[in-house]
Amino acid sequence: MTKPRLYSGMQPSADSLQIGNYIGALMQWRDLQEAYDAFFSVVDLHALTQPNDPAELREKTRRTAAQYIAAGIEPSKSTLYVQSHVPAHAELAWVLSTLTGFGEAGRMTQFKDKSQRYGQDATSVGLFTYPVLMAADILLYQTDIVPVGDDQKQHVELTRDLAERFNGRYGTTFRVPMPVIQQDTARIYDLQNPTAKMSKSAESDAGVLWLLDDPAKSAKKVMRAVTDSEGSVRYDRENKPGVSNLLVIYAALTGRQIPSIEDEYAGRGYGDFKKGLADVVVNEFEPVRTRALELLDDPAELDRVLASNAARAEAVARTTLGDVYDRIGLLRRA
Numbered sequence: 001m002t003k004p005r006l007y008s009g010m011q012p013s014a015d016s017l018q019i020g021n022y023i024g025a026l027m028q029w030r031d032l033q034e035a036y037d038a039f040f041s042v043v044d045l046h047a048l049t050q051p052n053d054p055a056e057l058r059e060k061t062r063r064t065a066a067q068y069i070a071a072g073i074e075p076s077k078s079t080l081y082v083q084s085h086v087p088a089h090a091e092l093a094w095v096l097s098t099l100t101g102f103g104e105a106g107r108m109t110q111f112k113d114k115s116q117r118y119g120q121d122a123t124s125v126g127l128f129t130y131p132v133l134m135a136a137d138i139l140l141y142q143t144d145i146v147p148v149g150d151d152q153k154q155h156v157e158l159t160r161d162l163a164e165r166f167n168g169r170y171g172t173t174f175r176v177p178m179p180v181i182q183q184d185t186a187r188i189y190d191l192q193n194p195t196a197k198m199s200k201s202a203e204s205d206a207g208v209l210w211l212l213d214d215p216a217k218s219a220k221k222v223m224r225a226v227t228d229s230e231g232s233v234r235y236d237r238e239n240k241p242g243v244s245n246l247l248v249i250y251a252a253l254t255g256r257q258i259p260s261i262e263d264e265y266a267g268r269g270y271g272d273f274k275k276g277l278a279d280v281v282v283n284e285f286e287p288v289r290t291r292a293l294e295l296l297d298d299p300a301e302l303d304r305v306l307a308s309n310a311a312r313a314e315a316v317a318r319t320t321l322g323d324v325y326d327r328i329g330l331l332r333r334a
Ligand code: AMP
Pocket: 010, 011, 019, 020, 021, 022, 023, 024, 025, 147, 148, 149, 150, 182, 186, 187, 188, 189, 197, 198, 199, 200
């Protein structure tokens, strides 16, 4: 029996991923790659919707790929590749853009937020069509499930609408994918501002745990994390967002249940608890960081792995795109 197909991706928007990317995305991807025929891309074309220094974008793309592998995505098991290495993404995005309503794209809340924040002059057409490119990513691979954060749900809904619209007009061509939305327990907040989601683009560095940082630095950040004055290690998202966030990180990295961690630290202070968590974080990050840096030490080998995975992706993508071109009436080159 063939495995159902899974697609997900991340933008190469920073030198290092943060612990939210690790817990909310990579750890889940790593587990899902066993039961699914999984495709994971580094979506560099999407990253062009923000200003980038060319040399830095190249570096971030390699670094993001290296961190996927270091975190346990196996390039022999899953197809792990760079989006721009498979031209069919941009090609299908064009076709899908002709099926997308102007108003429909304008209703995407991420576009509305970003265009409002940056202003009209800094808002590109690429930012507007970003979700259409994402739909192309997903539909090219006849995807069954798309694991993403809550903020991407609307884009997967658009993807489903476009697939159904195309299938309705031209005959069944695309599988209609299902979003799999990350649970609340996998959402990580900023250590200094525990009601804001931890983000690669956070204003201050003090609340962000970077996968590729010196682990001693991450341990210090854990020790300085914002808590409260109650002094008891107890999960209460509303009244104790700082401690609750640390408990979620602890549980996610150890695979333990929150109540068992609360029991362990009952009657002990936050200092002990943070010390315990700092050890957990260092133990988890150390091997991932070492492996990622090893991979980055040999960029030629990393590039070869990415190239062979791109070839595997391309074979699937070309088949879908050829079918799409035939169905909409583009003349085949003889
Ligand atoms: P981003 O860094 O926003 O491009 O997100 C890439 C992936 O990491 C998405 O699947 C997000 O849902 C996940 N992610 C990012 N930040 C967090 C966070 N603070 N907590 C949990 N998951 C996150």
